[in-house]
Amino acid sequence: MRAPESDLPLVLDGVSLKAGATTLLRDISLTIAPGVPCLIVGPNGSGKTSLLRLCMGLTAPTGGRITWGGRTDPAPTRRAFVFQRPVMLRRAASGNVTYALAQAGTPRWQRAPRAKALLQRVGLADLAHRPARLLSGGEQQRLALARALARDPEILLLDEPTANLDPAATRAVEEIVMSAAQSGIKIVMASHDLGQVRRLVGEVIFLARGTLCERAATNDFLDHPSTAEARAFLRGDLVV
Amino acid sequence: MAFRRLSVALALLGSLAASIATSSAEDRSIVVASTTSTQDSGLFGYLLPIFKAKTGIDVKVIAQGTGQALDTARRGDADVVFVHAKPQEERFVADGFGVKRFDVMYNDFVLIGPKSDPAGVKGKDIVTALKAIEAKGAPFVSRGDRSGTHAAELALWIVAGIDIASAKGAWxxxxxxxxxxxxxxxxxxxxxxxxxxxxxxxxxxxxxLDIVVEGDKRLFNQYGVMLVNPEKHPGVKKELGQTFVDWLISPEGQSAIAGYKIDGQQLFFPNADKSGG
Amino acid sequence: MPDHLSALQLILAGDPALFAIVRLSLGVSIAAVALAAAVGMPMGALLALTHFPGRPVLVVLLNAMMGLPPVVVGLALYLLLSRSGPLGTFGILFTPAAMVVAQTVLIFPIIAALTRQTIEDLWAEYRDELNAMHVGPIGRMTTLLWDARFSLITALLAGFGRAAAEVGAVMIVGGNIDGFTRTMTTTVALETSKGNLPLAMGLGAILIVLVLAINAAAWGTRIWSQRLTG
Structure with a gap:
């Protein structure tokens, strides 16, 4: 369907981001390649959302360079994004998915069956005709996942998708994310929930005050954090 | 796709509404620039169906003050002018905008005033009445719109020896x-x-309100009709317009005008003279 | 229209002249709304989604034009459409078509300006999501217009209300010709000038009821379809 271009590896080279006088991210160099889920961890305000937006190409860096599969064009060819508070289009659940399919270039005749399969995959088949805005928070987040998966992404970026959800809804979302990871999609997900980090085992990128402090396998990070900031964060101290 | 459906619906709605809006358009029609007095008095409502029944021509009347009606015709936006200010009409023809002016009918002006008659003008002649109104400063409403009636009023002030431009005050x-x-x-x-x-x-x-002064021969009000000159404005519907002019001054049109009555009162008195004037 | 009848009697008697006037009024106003929407909505959306030098000036201008004096618009169009004017060859002065043009000019700024505001607000909400889905400029416009459809109904109604209630412009370019370009509002003006105040008031009441009914219908449609689509 799409051109066989790849967005991987995603490379950040000395990237920084400033908003006015405030530095949001400072000199970040990072390569994201196919493999296990990558969790971006850090306290509120550490720059997780900014980093994800840079990776998606939604924001341009004020310094440094980002490339996707070697290309500098930020057009999201094989990437998809799930926001903390997804915006539901004013259509039915199925309409939201077919819209995303259409934008991803899916031929018209394939859209209905693929939308049906995607809704099945996120457990919303029964709610296909419900107006998306009338779905619950957890259902909306799952619909956002279906929309993201409709893009047939290589990289799926998620910005604390479960921050506003109850445990049952959180579990449903995590299961969808894990099954996506198993199907070969590279997961890059921000989280400040250590339980979630433990469950979605893979690797951790730890941010504090806009700086990349450490990057390690999940268990290594949780058991032997190498920086003071990470140790404080894991202890539950307030890291400013 | 949903959006396309919306725009198709909008387009359909638009063409439908446009067709409704223009469905009553016909070819055999003329535009007559006339005065508010002929329209507000109901004369056209009575005359035009008779004319249409005979000729099949639709007459569209734009009712304006005489001055504005002549302007409309001067711009070529009317086929026929039917107004009541003879000097202005004669200039219109002399300037080449009208083909030829015909007398059609007359009625008369009346001075209307409150029954209490604060200026004490009831039954007087019009000149005495205007002098009294000015002297007493009794409230007087002027059209002030360059209409035939306005022109007649201004002429009467002059006859009364009053320079209204300098005499006018809050009254x-x-x-x-x-x-x-x-x-x-x-x-x-x-x-x-x-x-x-x-x-x-x-x-x-x-x-x-009631009539306080009437019957003075200086209150005579002559209506005239003329075809707009097709040489000035090629868009003028010459034949249809001329048909209307001819009918108005024909015995048939003249008796139709005489036949228009409200509560038994005749409103207009035909006085066409086929030689024109 | 018979002078001795009241407006109520005219309705009850199904007076054909009255119905022709109502039909013309609605036809002209609806045609003007459709035309103004067909141009004004995409233009409003375009203005909401693009940035260029002079854009703020254009936005202020468009907002100010919502208050265009109908008489001035009528006069300007009269001079344009007059047989002596630059567009005189079309011969549409003193026809319903001229009234449609006048009302379109009057309500285009209303629809365009309200659309711009609505789309700009919705774009602030949708921007990230649509960018993440890689939606192009045309797709943005159509998506936002479609998703704002319930709010845009209000813009259409505002335009319709202005068109239906307007008298200055249609009087000048339509000429208030009996049975041809006489609308509800010009009839009210005419009957007032004939001193026929009860009939004028009655016709005014009919006009208000019609506008009210159309607004109620649009509102009902909005509530109903919003319940279906969220």
Missing amino acids: YREIGQGMGAALNTASAMNAYVLSDRGTWISFKNRGD
């Missing part, structure tokens, strides 16, 4: 509107006002 209200609006204003203010008899007879909102 003299120029409203710049049609005959009906002037009567409404006079009714609300209990003021004097000069009106054509036809509009007065058919006027409903009289309040405390």
